[in-house]
Amino acid sequence: MKLKPLDDRVVIEVKEELAEKNVGGIIIPDTAKEKPQIGKIIAVGTEEELKELVKVGDEILYSKYGGTEIDIEDKKYLIVSRSDILAIIK
Amino acid sequence: MKLKPLDDRVVIEVKEELAEKNVGGIIIPDTAKEKPQIGKIIAVGTEEELKELVKVGDEILYSKYGGTEIDIEDKKYLIVSRSDILAIIK
Amino acid sequence: MKLKPLDDRVVIEVKEELAEKNVGGIIIPDTAKEKPQIGKIIAVGTEEELKELVKVGDEILYSKYGGTEIDIEDKKYLIVSRSDILAIIK
Amino acid sequence: MKLKPLDDRVVIEVKEELAEKNVGGIIIPDTAKEKPQIGKIIAVGTEEELKELVKVGDEILYSKYGGTEIDIEDKKYLIVSRSDILAIIK
Amino acid sequence: MKLKPLDDRVVIEVKEELAEKNVGGIIIPDTAKEKPQIGKIIAVGTEEELKELVKVGDEILYSKYGGTEIDIEDKKYLIVSRSDILAIIK
Amino acid sequence: MKLKPLDDRVVIEVKEELAEKNVGGIIIPDTAKEKPQIGKIIAVGTEEELKELVKVGDEILYSKYGGTEIDIEDKKYLIVSRSDILAIIK
Amino acid sequence: MKLKPLDDRVVIEVKEELAEKNVGGIIIPDTAKEKPQIGKIIAVGTEEELKELVKVGDEILYSKYGGTEIDIEDKKYLIVSRSDILAIIK
Numbered sequence: 001m002k003l004k005p006l007d008d009r010v011v012i013e014v015k016e017e018l019a020e021k022n023v024g025g026i027i028i029p030d031t032a033k034e035k036p037q038i039g040k041i042i043a044v045g046t047e048e049e050l051k052e053l054v055k056v057g058d059e060i061l062y063s064k065y066g067g068t069e070i071d072i073e074d075k076k077y078l079i080v081s082r083s084d085i086l087a088i089i090k
Numbered sequence: 091m092k093l094k095p096l097d098d099r100v101v102i103e104v105k106e107e108l109a110e111k112n113v114g115g116i117i118i119p120d121t122a123k124e125k126p127q128i129g130k131i132i133a134v135g136t137e138e139e140l141k142e143l144v145k146v147g148d149e150i151l152y153s154k155y156g157g158t159e160i161d162i163e164d165k166k167y168l169i170v171s172r173s174d175i176l177a178i179i180k
Numbered sequence: 181m182k183l184k185p186l187d188d189r190v191v192i193e194v195k196e197e198l199a200e201k202n203v204g205g206i207i208i209p210d211t212a213k214e215k216p217q218i219g220k221i222i223a224v225g226t227e228e229e230l231k232e233l234v235k236v237g238d239e240i241l242y243s244k245y246g247g248t249e250i251d252i253e254d255k256k257y258l259i260v261s262r263s264d265i266l267a268i269i270k
Numbered sequence: 271m272k273l274k275p276l277d278d279r280v281v282i283e284v285k286e287e288l289a290e291k292n293v294g295g296i297i298i299p300d301t302a303k304e305k306p307q308i309g310k311i312i313a314v315g316t317e318e319e320l321k322e323l324v325k326v327g328d329e330i331l332y333s334k335y336g337g338t339e340i341d342i343e344d345k346k347y348l349i350v351s352r353s354d355i356l357a358i359i360k
Numbered sequence: 361m362k363l364k365p366l367d368d369r370v371v372i373e374v375k376e377e378l379a380e381k382n383v384g385g386i387i388i389p390d391t392a393k394e395k396p397q398i399g400k401i402i403a404v405g406t407e408e409e410l411k412e413l414v415k416v417g418d419e420i421l422y423s424k425y426g427g428t429e430i431d432i433e434d435k436k437y438l439i440v441s442r443s444d445i446l447a448i449i450k
Numbered sequence: 451m452k453l454k455p456l457d458d459r460v461v462i463e464v465k466e467e468l469a470e471k472n473v474g475g476i477i478i479p480d481t482a483k484e485k486p487q488i489g490k491i492i493a494v495g496t497e498e499e500l501k502e503l504v505k506v507g508d509e510i511l512y513s514k515y516g517g518t519e520i521d522i523e524d525k526k527y528l529i530v531s532r533s534d535i536l537a538i539i540k
Numbered sequence: 541m542k543l544k545p546l547d548d549r550v551v552i553e554v555k556e557e558l559a560e561k562n563v564g565g566i567i568i569p570d571t572a573k574e575k576p577q578i579g580k581i582i583a584v585g586t587e588e589e590l591k592e593l594v595k596v597g598d599e600i601l602y603s604k605y606g607g608t609e610i611d612i613e614d615k616k617y618l619i620v621s622r623s624d625i626l627a628i629i630k
Contacts, residue, residue: 009176277442
């Protein structure tokens, strides 16, 4: 079963346990005003520009605000918009 | 009797009973901030771009916020806008 | 006497009595958040795009919010904008 | 003395006494949410599109909200924007 | 000394004493919701479209809201935007 | 040391002492609703259109609202946007 | 480990200790309404226009409002948008 997000959305596998630890050296301070999250893109929307910016498999920093949570086969996913993707972790 | 939605709207057959169960492995957690819904598209609006993105018969995840409910011959339908369609379930 | 609506507006003959009954199988539930209405278009605005989408005589579902009520020769009419037209009833 | 409105505005001679009576069969119900008014255009703004839509002498239904009242030689006038013109009365 | 307004602004010589009297037959009623003012344009901004609409010397009706007051050599002036110019008095 | 403002911003040397006195005949009344300020442009942003409108050395009237204050070598400066520049003083 | 910001964002190394002292003569007064910050750009977003305006290594004045804080290998970073970059320090 797969999800194909519409327009400028991506589906993200949530890496909650990592967000509080150290991912490639990144720590998100608890004092951060707008706490970013770490996730892995598993599906990219239909917008052409978006497809050139991010790929399935990219690990990203994203802003949690506005995303929509779903569970698929016991894993946590989030559907977020392009404007919520802050940066790709290389 | 049929409905032809205007502009970027779609008419959706609501699958309420499924939304709380398991559809192709998808579970929507009760704790989700903005709870998405599952529905089946029965009519697509007049916008050309929209017609290329979704088809009649597509099962979709949509955001309930902003949709308009109607009953046709004892079935529940919802008219929602393109911006409320989160993803197509494949 | 006739009304020629400006820009993206249409003039609608209100079918109040029907809205609470069954029009071609359509029932609008009392519990609907944003209760749609049924009406018949009697005049279409000056916008070219709008003229291609709807015609005089079309029965439509529309959102009451934002419309302007007038009475002409003892009949109830409403002037609504394109964005308030949800779907054409076929 | 004349007024030449700028951009998308028109100057309207207010027909207050008529608004409460019957103008060519039109009655505006007291219960109308956003009560429209009847007036006669005496000057059209500089916007090209507007000049194609309305002419001096046209009787119109307009939304009073946002208009600016002035008196010229003991008559009441209103300066309203294109978006406040609902329909031309033919 | 001169002021050259930027973009869509004009500098207006305020004619306060006139606003409450009769200027070419125009009276602004005290009961007017958004009381317009009468002024004379002494400088026109840099926007090309604006230069085609108004000239230095034009007497105008303007909406006071949003203007910026200054005094130059004991006279009162106001800097207002194009959107605050309602009409030219001919 | 120099500042190169981005996009539609300018850096202004604040002339506070003058703002309350008489600069080329200009007096800003204490009663002014949105009190304008007098300053001298010392750096112009990267926007092409802005570069054609204002030059380094221009004395301007600007709206203080929204500007960002900094001190460089004991002088007061302000970074303001194009929309805050009301007029050039000639 | 590196971050590649999306669209019009930049990643900034925060120079907090400097912000309260004297950087090339710049002092940010405590009384400043919207206190700007000093940082060094370490990664530039994908937007073409942005890449022409700023480079990795540029020291900038930025508005803190809206930025997202992260720690990478014990250093403080901030992801801010183009609209938050006030000026480049030369």
